[in-house]
Amino acid sequence: MSKTFFRHLRALALTAGFIGMLGLAGCGKQEDKPAANADAPAAQAAARVYLVGVESAYAPFSSENEQKEVVGFDIDVMKALAKKIGIEVKFVPTPFEGFFNFLAQGDRDLLISAITITDERKKTVNFSDPYFIATQAIAVPAADTRVHKMADLKPLAVGTQSATSGDELVQQVLGQNNPKIKRFDSTPLALKELESGGVDAVVADEPVVKNYIANNPGSKLRTVNDDSFPKEDYGIAVRKDDPELLARINKGLAEMKADGSFAAISAQYFGK
Amino acid sequence: MDFRWSIIEGYAPLFAKGVLMTFQVSLISIVLGTILGLLIGMLRLSDVTRGLWKWPLRAGRWVAGFYVAFFRGTPLFVQIMLIHFAVMPALVHPQNGLLISGELARIIKQDYGAFLSGTVALSLNAGAYISEIFRAGIQSIERGQSYAAASLGMNYGLTMRYVVLPQAFRRMLPPLGNEAITLLKDSSLVSAIGLAELAYAARTVAGTYARYWEPYITISVIYFAMTICLAMLVARLESKYNAPHRR
Numbered sequence: 001m002s003k004t005f006f007r008h009l010r011a012l013a014l015t016a017g018f019i020g021m022l023g024l025a026g027c028g029k030q031e032d033k034p035a036a037n038a039d040a041p042a043a044q045a046a047a048r049v050y051l052v053g054v055e056s057a058y059a060p061f062s063s064e065n066e067q068k069e070v071v072g073f074d075i076d077v078m079k080a081l082a083k084k085i086g087i088e089v090k091f092v093p094t095p096f097e098g099f100f101n102f103l104a105q106g107d108r109d110l111l112i113s114a115i116t117i118t119d120e121r122k123k124t125v126n127f128s129d130p131y132f133i134a135t136q137a138i139a140v141p142a143a144d145t146r147v148h149k150m151a152d153l154k155p156l157a158v159g160t161q162s163a164t165s166g167d168e169l170v171q172q173v174l175g176q177n178n179p180k181i182k183r184f185d186s187t188p189l190a191l192k193e194l195e196s197g198g199v200d201a202v203v204a205d206e207p208v209v210k211n212y213i214a215n216n217p218g219s220k221l222r223t224v225n226d227d228s229f230p231k232e233d234y235g236i237a238v239r240k241d242d243p244e245l246l247a248r249i250n251k252g253l254a255e256m257k258a259d260g261s262f263a264a265i266s267a268q269y270f271g272k
Numbered sequence: 273m274d275f276r277w278s279i280i281e282g283y284a285p286l287f288a289k290g291v292l293m294t295f296q297v298s299l300i301s302i303v304l305g306t307i308l309g310l311l312i313g314m315l316r317l318s319d320v321t322r323g324l325w326k327w328p329l330r331a332g333r334w335v336a337g338f339y340v341a342f343f344r345g346t347p348l349f350v351q352i353m354l355i356h357f358a359v360m361p362a363l364v365h366p367q368n369g370l371l372i373s374g375e376l377a378r379i380i381k382q383d384y385g386a387f388l389s390g391t392v393a394l395s396l397n398a399g400a401y402i403s404e405i406f407r408a409g410i411q412s413i414e415r416g417q418s419y420a421a422a423s424l425g426m427n428y429g430l431t432m433r434y435v436v437l438p439q440a441f442r443r444m445l446p447p448l449g450n451e452a453i454t455l456l457k458d459s460s461l462v463s464a465i466g467l468a469e470l471a472y473a474a475r476t477v478a479g480t481y482a483r484y485w486e487p488y489i490t491i492s493v494i495y496f497a498m499t500i501c502l503a504m505l506v507a508r509l510e511s512k513y514n515a516p517h518r519r
Contacts, residue, residue: 097478100482101484120480157382162479167480176282176480177283177285177286182466183479185464192357197361198381199382199466
């Protein structure tokens with residue numbers, strides 16, 4: 001053994017010990033976790049608060065008011081639903097990027113945020129029965145004359161919100177590798193880009209676009225509806241390993257629709 | 273863990289264009305940032321005790337100080353958002369742009385809007401950090417060099433150009449290389465304003481399929497390869513400019 005080796009022996013031993021400890025701690029955690037997860041639902045079912053993930057930049061479905069509270073159609077529906085099925089909920093603003101991952105990992109228990117039910121998403125999460133039907137709409141500058149239907153968007157630069165059904169639709173029409181599709185973290189950002197001329201059109205959920213234009217008259221935008229847009233169902237997302245919560249939610253939704261409370265909330269926001 | 277690498281294949285052209293775009297944005301920002309940093313760094317070190325230029329220079333020094341403080345003191349993400357959604361629409365607008373307006377503004381905004389905003393934000397940010405690197409490099413050259421240059425009859429400009437800066441440059445190469453690598457990775461933030469670079473491609477794939485391992489590992493490998501190349505380039509520059517070994 002060389003003199004250099006012995007000189008550094010203490011440092012080497014300490015490092016090896018530290019790494020070993022980390023490894024043991026890591027292994028230990030892995031073994032504890034499955035056991036803990038098995039106990040958790042039973043213990044928590046009693047009086048737990050369900051964390052509901054919302055993307056709070058999607059008026060009129062969910063947005064933040066001046067008091068920094070989350071409000072909107074989705075919030076009211078969820079609150080009424082929670083009361084009906086007897087659970088406590090807490091709304092947590094969540095970025096839409098990685099939305100479903102938050103649910104799948106357990107950081108959220110429910111997701112409600114004008115989420116369109118699609119087959120691709122059903123691979124990751126389960127959805128409740130539809131609670132709202134919507135379509136996409138195209139937002140263009142008020143002075144625009146080129147866009148009358150979806151196909152007219154082909155040569156243009158189109159903005160969307162990343163990971164939404166609108167994004168999927170635009171990819172189908174323009175091609176998924178088209179560099180003229182500009183994706184943003186939220187729909188208001190995409191609409192802002194439209195206002196400043198960075199894109200020629202924005203494709204997003206119709207109620208949200210209409211709400212933005214109504215509340216921002218200085219934006220000088222208008223909507224173009226294309227009847228060929230598919231009707232989309234909004235659903236509440238639940239983890240795949242929680243079928244009983246899903247059943248309770250579906251029951252609650254059915255009851256709300258039957259006794260008119262759902263219609264009341266809908267009338268408040270959409271007048272019908 | 274099951275990987276679905278097929279989802280990357282469908283978007284491969286987006287990744288390829290993303291690599292190119294990242295490279296372009298980083299290269300332009302590094303070059304512009306270095307030039308800006310050199311000017312600002314020298315400005316902050318200069319002084320004139322008497323004469324016509326005394327007060328303009330001092331005012332310029334104050335502005336430079338504020339610029340460096342602002343761009344080092346705010347997050348790059350915030351700077352990118354501010355410049356793209358607030359500053360650029362005010363300066364470049366088809367109707368009432370302060371700098372450029374009309375048809376040219378429309379074309380710029382359409383095709384190059386995000387690229388312009390991203391490059392401007394990254395250059396300004398890099399300029400602030402690089403100005404401090406230059407300042408440190410210049411100040412590390414002992415005063416004897418400038419005195420010797422003065423004794424040979426060189427003025428400030430000649431001293432800087434032929435004596436101080438060449439020596440300082442050698443000292444500044446490692447931190448400059450650092451800054452270049454940081455800039456390359458920070459360019460991923462420009463994906464938030466819709467520029468189709470590498471991180472944008474990964475976010476698109478992740479958004480479409482809600483799968484995160486495949487796209488993000490892919491771009492991690494690509495970024496890693498790019499930074500290794502950059503580091504090797506800087507190492508070669510360093511060995512080229514290093515003082516020759518004394519035998």
